[in-house]
Amino acid sequence: MSKETENPAAENPEELLDLTLTAPKKWAAGIPAVNAAMVDVIGEAGVVRGMEALFHMNKKGGFDCSSCAWPDPDDDRSPIAEYCENGAKALAEEATTKKLTAEFFAQNSVADLAKLNDYEIGKKGRIAQPVYLPKGGTHYQAISWDLAFKKIAEQLNSLTSPNEAAFYTSGRTSNEASFMYQLFVREFGTNNMPDCSNMCHESTSAALAEVIGIGKGTVKLEDFYDTDVIMIIGQNPGTNHPRMLSALQKGKENGAKIIAVNPLFEAGLMGFRNPQQVKGVLGITTQLADLYLQVKINGDMALIKAIEKLLYAAEVEHPGTVFDHELIKNKTIGYTAFLHHLEKYNVDELAVEAGVPVRQIKEAAEMLKNKSRIIICWAMGVTQHVNGVDTIKEIVNLTMLKGSIGKPGAGLCPVRGHSNVQGNRTMMIYDKPYEKQLDKLKEIFGFEPPRNHGYDVVDTIKAMNDGKLKVFFAMGGNFLSATPDTLYTAEGMRKMKLTVNISTKLNRSHLVHGEESIILPTLARSDKDIVRGEVQLVSCENSMGVIQMSKGVLDPISDNLLNETRIVCELAKATLGSRSVVDWDKYAKNYDEVRNVIERVIPGFDNYNKRVREPGGFYLPNAAREGKFETDDYDNKVPFTLTELPEHKLADDEYMMTSIRSHDQFNTTIYGLDDRYRGVHNERRVIFMNRKDIQKGGFKEGDQVDLFNYHGGRERVARLFVIVPYNIPERNTAAYYPETNVLVPIDSVAIKSNTPTSKLIFIKIKKHVPQN
Structure with a gap:
């Protein structure tokens, strides 16, 4: 059995579930949304714990939803529910009482867990303590925090160059943790900071x-x-x-x-x-x-x-x-x-x-x-x-x-996707930092930050496969499932000496790993973050530039979790030691100190600690909102751009495919197997096609097919999908990600932004051939 079969990078099942179809909906929300939200929250967290969290989510003085970045109202907020169905489902995922202990990992090998689909993996529960997969190991095993930091530091310090490491950031990370993270990475000596923005709104x-x-x-x-x-x-x-x-x-x-x-x-x-x-x-x-x-x-x-x-x-x-x-x-x-x-x-x-x-x-x-x-x-x-x-x-x-x-x-x-993806960038999580930002870091902290641009997501994946990276560190997210060209990404991940993930729950990125792998469990947004006996607050930035506080209310499911800020600070101490000029202990013990220094480094954060505690938070400066355009290259005016139409030439047996979310998911987190708005139930491996295309292609409704992409002369395949007739333009198709990310070519990217072209994939559709 090959390593890929023992440790699959993506779902490639040979059995489908019991798919049923109903008529697509012409309206959203209503009582079905309320019912679906309550079922998930109460089922995962229980009535008391679940309702306590829901009552405080997105409220002034409460915690920020870890789902999308849509803003909360500046004025009065709903006394009933300032959240949506998917926000409630996101809360259910993190407020769950199910937890993964050392016993769970001892009973479940990495290979066995990797055979599960993404929905099954995510429903296992919260990770309750740090775990370590040694070289050649088959099971994660418990490890102390100190030893975990020591092992990571040893690998980082053994690199020939800091640029042999890459440090990914997900949109869930708070402003405070993001700032400390970029500070550590830059003092370590690299700008290799891919983040989820590279894949969405770059x-x-x-x-x-x-x-x-x-x-x-x-x-x-x-x-x-x-x-x-x-x-x-x-x-x-x-x-x-x-x-x-x-x-x-x-x-x-x-x-x-x-x-x-x-x-x-x-x-x-x-x-x-x-x-x-x-x-x-x-x-x-x-x-x-x-x-x-x-x-x-x-x-x-x-x-x-x-x-x-x-x-x-x-x-x-x-x-x-x-x-x-x-x-x-x-x-x-x-x-x-x-x-x-x-x-x-x-x-x-x-x-x-x-x-x-x-x-x-x-x-x-x-x-x-x-x-x-x-x-x-x-x-x-x-x-x-x-x-x-x-x-x-x-x-x-x-x-x-x-x-x-x-x-x-x-x-x-x-409209931004993840809840603090915009805040991450404001906090300087960026592989191409501006000179004035680096100058400010040097002025305030006294070290010389690296000036060369680093790797974004696509460049990171290529660098992994080219042998230019040895360590991959992820602050949240599910890098493997979120990124394009899944099998190619998996090949790169397996070439790493060490992969590290700061996570709340198990995901596929923990199961496709380097020679060694470490998972560091952290607090969720809804968890109380207690430092020196006091519940701490963090802050996030929404889609419209509002900075507001987030303060968890639930007792964490384990006493062996650390907040992200402390994880970064402890790792920095272990890695940089006496050569660091930053007082990491000061920032680990008091988030106000983090906000004080953010105020000195990043424009727009004057009186940060005071204003973030005001109900509803505060707006960051936005000159364009006021009709002022700070475009130095164009004399502070907006240039009309001369653009050209894209050209799409399809072979007779070729289709355009766009990747979409089901209603029962957020990014790569799968809440359930239904997409009730589109009328798809108990299955995700479907491809929506125009009825004329189904007939012209020699197919029929319900046929089982495989999807192929041949970009760059390389065959990529997503196996076993069911054809579903749908109201979609001819020669256009749609299917859910992350199941179809395997088809997205690593070198098909947006010009200038290097964003993977996940919304337009050229595919061929063939009758499914079972694999031996």
């Missing part, structure tokens, strides 16, 4: 930083309540950011129109039954999307250009009434060149490329024509494409034409 950061001067959105939550048009592109809020539905409902009640742009008709974009309102409980649905534009996969660029063409024609017909010429004149450059560039496109041809009828594009343009209070939202459906950066720049072009920035009810809204 395209956003790259595009917006260049053209508006800040790599973040420009709106506040309150802007959704009083706006004219909300355009949602490549995002499924009903599943990925359910609390956004409440904001959309408020906007609708105040007269806003909503344009949805997505290859699939998603329940959360069509209707909302608010479970906190009587009419929602009674089953009365608020219609959300006034216009639903079902684009082809990656047809967004063509759609936006077509809308711009129609708006420009209206501006020519009625000069000065459609475009904001004052903003264009005073705040932008390149307008004339942009118009010349736009002239080469034809609306009819753009409509074909977008996959949207011209009449619907005209309807969208008409909705935007006489409005300037426009909010444009987007997520992975835009960012994870080769042209992701350019598509976002085209969104900015449209925004500037309409003057939809720097005013209430208008602006750019990239």
